[in-house]
Amino acid sequence: MKIVTILGARPQFVKAAVVSREILKNAGIREVIIHTGQHYDKNMSDIFFEEMEIPSPDYNLNINGLSHGAMTGEMLKGIESILLSEKPDYVMVYGDTNSTIAGALAAKKIHIKVAHVEAGLRSFNIRMPEEVNRILTDRISDKLYCPTQTAVDNLLREGYAALDGQIHKTGDVMLDAALFYSRKAKEKSAIIDTLGLDKFILCTIHRAENTDDLDRLRSIVNAINEIAGSIRVVVPIHPRTRNILAKHDISVNFDMIDPVGYFDMLNLITHCSLVMTDSGGLQKEAFYFKKNCVTLRDETEWVELIDNGFAVCVGSDTCKILEAYHGLLHKDNDFSLDLYGKGDASEKIVAGLFN
Structure with a gap:
């Protein structure tokens, strides 16, 4: 199995670090990484790959500093060209950035399956660009990896049980990374x-x-x-x-x-x-x-x-x-409450690719 992972912003580097580590454990998967360049400052990009021992990107599109439409359009063009060459089984996208929706759209238009990590999140503020990105990405994803039960419930309320995408409750990959x-x-x-x-x-x-x-x-x-x-x-x-x-x-x-x-x-x-x-x-x-x-x-x-x-x-x-x-500032809360899983989200995500 070949997976193309699309990254572009700091949170995505963090999330991908633990999933990529899990992928490396699996001899049956080859990962190809595309960095769109959405975050281009060294402290917001390169340093994350160095510190977190993420494999260096196979492709860097260097697309940044543009309006939402221009950035997404340039990313679509660049990602599509790579996907046509690489011919992966899945494209994996993270979160809700322009890189996310560009990767998902590019894949789906040429009939490549999409896996969305952090599916089902909703702010219910459609004026947020991130909300638009996450809703559209969910709708065309084949694997919907939800970090919380709330995210699962959001998808079910929107009728996803009757759609083709598979819903997986995995917990949050950022907890994996933090631990x-x-x-x-x-x-x-x-x-x-x-x-x-x-x-x-x-x-x-x-x-x-x-x-x-x-x-x-x-x-x-x-x-x-x-x-x-x-x-x-x-x-x-x-x-x-x-x-x-x-x-x-x-x-x-x-x-x-x-x-x-x-x-x-x-x-x-x-x-x-x-x-x-x-x-x-x-x-x-x-x-x-x-x-x-x-x-x-x-x-x-x-x-x-x-x-x-x-x-x-x-x-x-x-x-x-x-x-x-x-x-x-001084409020004493019970942080032992299980809200985001047990720190094994990346294992569940990789396992879900074979289900």
Whole structure:
């Protein structure tokens, strides 16, 4: 069996690392990796392959910095050409990025089966590009690998039981990665000492809904600035977000640092007092490392975190952000709750290819 794996963004590198390791254990599968180039900064791309010992991509399309339509179109063109040459049995896609939908569409149009890792997630906000990507990818996938029961239920409500795709509840591959790589992170990351960190809040802001809407961005920054007056706030910042802040003269008094590799991020999560983020993956990683989370979004696909009190969705409202910060900073939660499986999702995903 030959699988072509499509990667393009940081979370996909993390997820693919553990699945690729499982694939390597199976002599009956050959994997070919296409990197679309969607994340092109070294700290957001190359370093992940190096740190996590992911096989180097067989192809790199270097497609980035374009609008959604232009980027997806260029990816479709490049991926299709490779698939026609490689003739795989499956194309495996991850998550909900432009790379995801481009890979799935390119495969399906030339009758190659699609396996979607993180199927069934829904924010129910169709204005989000990620929501469009995940819905369309699910609809044309042959293997739907769901990380949670909520994801399975979403697909069943949408009528997937009557469609051709096979639904598999696997647990979350990011839990696999967190368990495996946290040991290496302790040995290889020196970021805590380098930055001289003691008590601090870890924060990320990258979604277009927050960075492209200046009212939302200013509101979030105002809240973080106020919090930074009483506790250190560390923000690994995407170059695009940093440029927006500078262009519009939005002042910050928190610590902006360059994007970090996965090991550094794991160490930051491990040692922080609280996570504040608009990232889907970081919401879950906070839970894995027993940290409460202020979710800087109006909704989240990871509803079980909200339902069980591990996170609060606050949107961009300054007052709500501050209220959630004070409410969660010292809240004692039971993080032993099984929300995302046992850390064997990658095994189930690979096994599912043969079912």
